[in-house]
Amino acid sequence: MEALAVRMSQLGSDVEAAVRVVMFYDTLMRRRVDLPALARASANLAECPAGIRLTGTGRTIRMTPDGREAPGPPAVTTSAPITLDEEEIGTVWLERPTPAGLLDELLLDRLAIAVATAVERYGPARTTMADPALVELVIGADTDEAARARALRLLGFAADLPVRAVAVRTPHPLDRIGTLLCPDRPVKAAQLADAGVVLATTVDASRLPPDVRAGIGAAGIPARSWREARTALRFTTARQPVVHHADLGAVALLAHLPEDAVRADPDVAAIARIAACDPDALDTLDAYCTTGSLRRAAAVLHLHHTSVARRLDQLGKALGLELTEPAGLLRAGLALTAWRLLSG
Incomplete structure (x- = not known):
């Protein structure tokens, strides 16, 4: 006015x-x-x-x-x-x-x-950003089903379509991320205290910029999907910025372990000591755990494979593990993941 x-x-x-x-x-x-x-x-x-x-x-x-x-x-x-x-x-x-x-x-x-x-x-607003209060009703664990259904309807989602939740950390506007994730169907987003939340019936994470972290829950009950999405977001890394909760399998259980028990684990404690002394060494370990191959890890790190082998030998001695053996690689990968969950 x-x-x-x-x-x-x-x-x-x-x-x-x-x-x-x-x-x-x-x-x-x-x-x-x-x-x-x-x-x-x-x-x-x-x-x-x-x-x-x-x-x-x-x-x-x-x-x-x-x-x-x-x-x-x-x-x-x-x-x-x-x-x-x-x-x-x-x-x-x-x-x-x-x-x-x-x-x-x-x-x-x-x-x-x-x-x-x-x-x-004349219908749900064609905007991506939504009222955070409505979004919290949809994803809230304590919301009764009648209130959840009404909130979904007000956000523009059909009652018979399962909704998927995505937890996002992004330097870009959240409405742009929502549009990229779901360009052709209803999508709503809101910024909550610890992460952005995107609700959509379909999700195409391949369209996201590389500097966006996203955890994706399974389609279905929105409250459960949001819990899964937040858990998956905790497992994201610069090398793996998008994580589907369904792909984590039993590894997702690491997110629910008591923090004191995780800190006290000898393998996690060894990872923490290495991180304090030589953070770059963990990047080598991450590349090797992710690829499972010395030569593929060398390609990812843009190093000669002999240099990677030498680094892994030093890491193995610091961890007390044989990283070329499946059991040693598994323990190192789990310890690295658990340490990241602790450090956020």
């Missing part, structure tokens, strides 16, 4: 016309008109083609002043973003063959507000 008042104060003798524009869109919103009607009315008011595009769905509406769909490609002359829940969800524009009119900016402002209102009214 403050921005509107400033803009109208700059119009001088055209303030009366500006008030009519504001009242025009207020009337359209009260009548709950749909998007085609908004585009049609705007084109008629502006006396030039007007357009609306929603980013999430790709839907585009263009109308001429006489109420028909505009032919040919759009020739945008003036545009404005559509914002809902502090997220840009699309664009509105005018296609004026003459210089922009004095009221065009105000007209597009009010059109964008009317479009956002209509999008929110």
Whole structure:
């Protein structure tokens, strides 16, 4: 309202016309008109083609002043973003063959507000970011099923589709991550205290940037999926930034061991001593445990395999394990994973 008042104060003798524009869109919103009607009315008011595009769905509406769909490609002359829940969800524009009119900016402002209102009214908002309170109801272990079902419905998820939870730590905007994980179906995200949460019916983690850590729970009961996702997130590393809980198998049990018992384990204590003295040595151990091969580890580390063999021999002596033997490699891998879980 403050921005509107400033803009109208700059119009001088055209303030009366500006008030009519504001009242025009207020009337359209009260009548709950749909998007085609908004585009049609705007084109008629502006006396030039007007357009609306929603980013999430790709839907585009263009109308001429006489109420028909505009032919040919759009020739945008003036545009404005559509914002809902502090997220840009699309664009509105005018296609004026003459210089922009004095009221065009105000007209597009009010059109964008009317479009956002209509999008929110006629179905779940096409934004990725969601009310954290609703998301917490969905993933909460103590939420009763009626409240969970209502929260899912308000977020736009169909009752008969299983929802998958993803726990995320990312330097990128969370709404972008949600869109990358699930570009074509409903997806909602919210930032909680310790991690971002993304809810979706399908997940494609291959689209994530390499600097994003993500733990993915199984589809089904959202509360269980979220617990799995948070556990999987704890197992992520720079070398393995995405972890599916289902792929962890029995290794996931490490996350539920008492911390005191883990710290007291001789193998974990040895890993901690090595980390304090030579952190790079653990990268060599990680590469070897991950690949299971001296030559593949050397390729990952960009070293000659003899250099890796020498490092592993030193590590084996420090750990008191024979790393070339399956039993020694298994113990070292478990100890390294347990130590990471402790150190966060």
